[in-house]
Amino acid sequence: MSVWPAWKVRDGGGATMWFGVRLEFGDGARVDAVAVVSEGCVSIEDVRAEPALSLDDLAALADWIEDPLFEACGIGAVPDSGEPDTAEPDGADSGPSGAGAGWPGGAEGQWLVAQKYRAAQEQGVDPVLAVMSATGHGRRKSLRLIGQARDAGFLTRRRARR
Numbered sequence: 442m443s444v445w446p447a448w449k450v451r452d453g454g455g456a457t458m459w460f461g462v463r464l465e466f467g468d469g470a471r472v473d474a475v476a477v478v479s480e481g482c483v484s485i486e487d488v489r490a491e492p493a494l495s496l497d498d499l500a501a502l503a504d505w506i507e508d509p510l511f512e513a514c515g516i517g518a519v520p521d522s523g524e525p526d527t528a529e530p531d532g533a534d535s536g537p538s539g540a541g542a543g544w545p546g547g548a549e550g551q552w553l554v555a556q557k558y559r560a561a562q563e564q565g566v567d568p569v570l571a572v573m574s575a576t577g578h579g580r581r582k583s584l585r586l587i588g589q590a591r592d593a594g595f596l597t598r599r600r601a602r603r
Contacts, residue, residue: 442506444513447475455480460513462506474502476510483507497588500581544576548593554586555595 447459457479464472472494475487483503488494494502544550554572561571572583590596 442509444509460510478510483510500584551590551593552595555590
């Protein structure tokens with residue numbers, strides 16, 4: 442992965458920095474992005490990928506580039522605030538329920554995610570928020586867990602929107 446500074450704007454006591462990012466994979470796939478680091482958060486402003494990224498991969502992109510970006514701008518990893526902000530780091534989640542690190546992995550965790558997801562659907566509430574609350578993870582990580590539960594066959598495939 443290549444990371445290079447594009448520009449920097451000082452604002453008050455801090456600075457907002459933009460970076461160019463390129464990920465190249467052994468199979469010839471490539472992702473180019475413009476990322477912003479501000480107040481310890483990574484945001485993605487522009488992405489071009491060949492071949493196109495799936496929604497799960499797009500949701501995971503900030504996680505893939507977060508540590509190298511923080512390293513490039515000279516800050517360490519920032520602990521998770523637990524808020525459902527799409528730009529938050531998901532590595533040290535302690536979220537609202539405090540479940541984060543205690544959530545089981547593998548098939549058991551995927552099955553539990555599917556249970557929480559379906560229960561929320563039946564109750565007419567947002568299933569992603571229900572998974573976020575149950576796991577203590579942010580939105581990106583929860584969407585990734587839901588995708589893994591789908592891939593494992595615990596949830597049905599989403600219907601295409603028209």
